[in-house]
Amino acid sequence: MKNPVQYTIVPKDPVAHLFEVTLAVPAPDPEGQVFTLPAWIPGSYMIREFARNIVRIRAESAGSAVPLKKLDKHTWQAAPCGKNLVLRYEVYAWDLSVRAAHLDQTHGFFNGTSVFLAVQGQEDLPHVVDIRRPDGDQFKAWRVATALPELKAKRYGFGTYIASDYDELIDSPVEMGMFELATFKAHGVPHDVVITGRVPNLDMPRLVADLKKVCEAQIALFEPKSKRAPMGRYVFMTLAVGDGYGGLEHRASTALICSRNDLPVKGQKEMSDGYRTYLGLCSHEYFHTWNVKRIKPDVFAPYDLRSEGYTTLLWLFEGFTSYYDDLMLARSGLIDEAAYFKLVAKTINGVLRGSGRTKQSVAESSFDAWTKYYRQDENSPNAIVSYYAKGSLVGLALDLTIRAETRGRKSLDDVMRMLWQRYGREFYAGAGKGVAEAEVEALFDEVTGLKLKRFFERYVRGTEDLPLAKLLAPFGVEWEDKRKNAKPGLGVRTAKEGNDCKIANVYEGGPAHLAGVSAGDILVAVNGLRVTAANLDGLLSRYRVGDELVLHVFRRDELMAFSAALAADDLPQVTLTPQAKPAAAARLRNALLEPQAV
Structure with missing residues (x-):
């Protein structure tokens, strides 16, 4: 050397x-x-x-x-x-x-x-x-x-x-x-699982078995014939704390942080929400081994770590990874289809509840990640859309569109495999190159045989809501929005600050916005009754839509009074329900949730 x-x-x-x-x-x-x-x-x-x-x-x-x-x-x-x-x-x-x-x-x-x-x-x-x-x-x-x-x-x-x-x-x-350590092999490749932090009664054998299923499903997605992983060894590193969540991908490892209560407990066989969330995080970061660590935007090949690297493609690299993370839990058999579509519905509701989605496209959100998404403030729900969340729905919509219009002959899996073969497989061997923005749409058309320009114009470069209800129907998944029984609300999101009720976000066009309330205000009274961090919903439940309320707030050290007319809390409450019949729809739906034959 x-x-x-x-x-x-x-x-x-x-x-x-x-x-x-x-x-x-x-x-x-x-x-x-x-x-x-x-x-x-x-x-x-x-x-x-x-x-x-x-x-x-x-x-x-x-x-x-x-x-x-x-x-x-x-x-x-x-x-x-x-x-x-x-x-x-x-x-x-x-x-x-x-x-x-x-x-x-x-x-x-x-x-x-x-x-x-x-x-x-x-x-x-x-x-x-x-x-x-x-x-x-x-x-x-x-x-x-x-x-x-x-x-x-x-x-x-x-x-x-x-x-x-x-x-x-x-x-x-x-x-x-001092950490807990276990190792498993996924299609022959060693994978280490490292857990740092105090985790009483950690069920490491269950965690290892579940991660093995996820990793093997992802390896098989990109290399269905050879089942060859792109690394010789992989390491999952998790720091367990009282309350935390996050992950960051690397070429042959990932660093994770989670609540210790999210990790599996010996003797408890049910899938808790926290454990499902943790497995989804592991799945997300592992999928990045292919999508962003080897299949990269051209601006990241190589990285310039001295200054920002702008791309409009994070909806593909982060959004599609977010689409596949939970889908891989379903394809691995770790969650059933009802649980999977419940997770999809949660993402749909999160996207539809922010008016920023009507102002910023996922392509713009990708480009503005440096200045907006990673620097969010109290007005972000009214100004931006997440290229993670809406990007995952773009992935779902494209997958459903491709499968429907090609009668199941092609899917988003085929597009991901072509991206891998053309841009990612040889990246660290010196023969790889980044994906240029102008190449993405043409590659989708080439792989699927479809013309998807209008889709990209409306839902990627444009701000239209994705027609998911229409796209899901042929797959036997019923869309229902239950907001018709909405309770009266102020159109705010609150946060606990000590025992105070702090206004974290004021939603555009809602009662609080129209009354003059601002994010950061401390709500202290409604119609003369004290508001705390815990009792606001109970107080509002005593009133009806249209009732006028006097709100007292502290803005900095000044007491202010506002008059607000309660409105229906018109936030989307979408549920997705897989239907047992007809059989054709069930077969279509199962095709989405099963690894596609090649």
């Missing part, structure tokens, strides 16, 4: 949440080596300024200090020096999420984007990292979990790991601590 870039990372002070990183560059740029830290992490489309967590940094060569000049918020340049330039720096790690780094006495976690400075011009060289144990007897039982290949370390042990280049290094998060 010629002149690899070498890192050492040590949990230097877990109590102070500090990692210490040493970066050795055997052959620095003679003009002055430049180093840079990513400003964002792939899969989370927001500038996060990870360099702000570098507490101090210094450079040396041959035992002598080398001056460092900061060029911008995340870039440094060392003065020209001889060989063997060494950087030493400390990183503050106190972000309990899947996006950055976290360290305390219970565990350590980091994404490479948060801790590993890139050596400009040497990103394509092999990168070696020595992961060391923190000092102290209390850490002797700690282990390491990562998808990085071992160089001079035993699997799950501290020691030296290797990445083929900088991209693989930062796309391989690391968990260290």
Whole structure:
């Protein structure tokens, strides 16, 4: 191995949440080596300024200090020096999420984007990292979990790991601590399941068996003949906390966070809502192994992690992944069709309840992810649509349309397989390329033999609601909207703030909006009766649609009074019910929920 870039990372002070990183560059740029830290992490489309967590940094060569000049918020340049330039720096790690780094006495976690400075011009060289144990007897039982290949370390042990280049290094998060560990094989490929955090009576055998079904179904979707996974090993890393939810995909692993109550309990065989949600999260991030980690928008091939990468295609890469995550639970037999269509109905209701869907298309939502979706505020329901949620419904609508118009000969599965064959299968072998925006629609037409331009104009680039009731009917799924018995409401979403009832969102055109109430107001009284975080619904239930109410609110430190006429809480309440008859509709529906024969 010629002149690899070498890192050492040590949990230097877990109590102070500090990692210490040493970066050795055997052959620095003679003009002055430049180093840079990513400003964002792939899969989370927001500038996060990870360099702000570098507490101090210094450079040396041959035992002598080398001056460092900061060029911008995340870039440094060392003065020209001889060989063997060494950087030493400390990183503050106190972000309990899947996006950055976290360290305390219970565990350590980091994404490479948060801790590993890139050596400009040497990103394509092999990168070696020595992961060391923190000092102290209390850490002797700690282990390491990562998808990085071992160089001079035993699997799950501290020691030296290797990445083929900088991209693989930062796309391989690391968990260290005392964790539960299990391994299964999906079509011959080892998959590790790592659970960090206190989880009483964790039913690991059930979790492993369920994940195996999901992983094998997804592998078979993309490679139905060979059943060949795109990685040699995969790692599910989950941090269990009191209350949390999130996931981030990587090329051969995923970092997850969940409530410990969402994980399966020994002796409880029913599928709880929390466990189903957790399996859906695992399914979502695993599907990204193909869709976005290897099949990529061209703007992400390669990533420019110094600034935003704009694409109108996140509805396909995130939205379609959201479509397939729950669908794969059904195809794996983990949920039945009634449970699956209940999840679809929940997504439909969530999309239809925001007026932002009439103002922003999913293509625009994709492009604006950096400034709107990942920076939501109190007005977001009135201004934006989720490319995750509506994107998943676009995937469903396209799947139903393709299946219906080709009489079952083609489906969205065929489109995903073509994307994989053409753009993803050889991506990390050096032959892959990103998907250009102009190529997507043509590929759909090519694979299906249909002309789908009007669909894309209306529902992807346009803001029309998807005709899902009409599309589901031939598949024997009944659509019913039960809002006709709506209760009176103010057209707001509230949040608990201590014992106060805080107005979190004011929905456009609703009674509160028309009366003058604003998000952020603290609702203190309705018709002279005190409002708390728990009693608003009970108070409103005493009135009828059309009744005039006097609302007292605090806006900042000023007491204000407004008059509001209650309106029917006209939020969609769609239910989807699979019908047992006729047999033809049941066969069509089952075709959607079963792996398609190839």
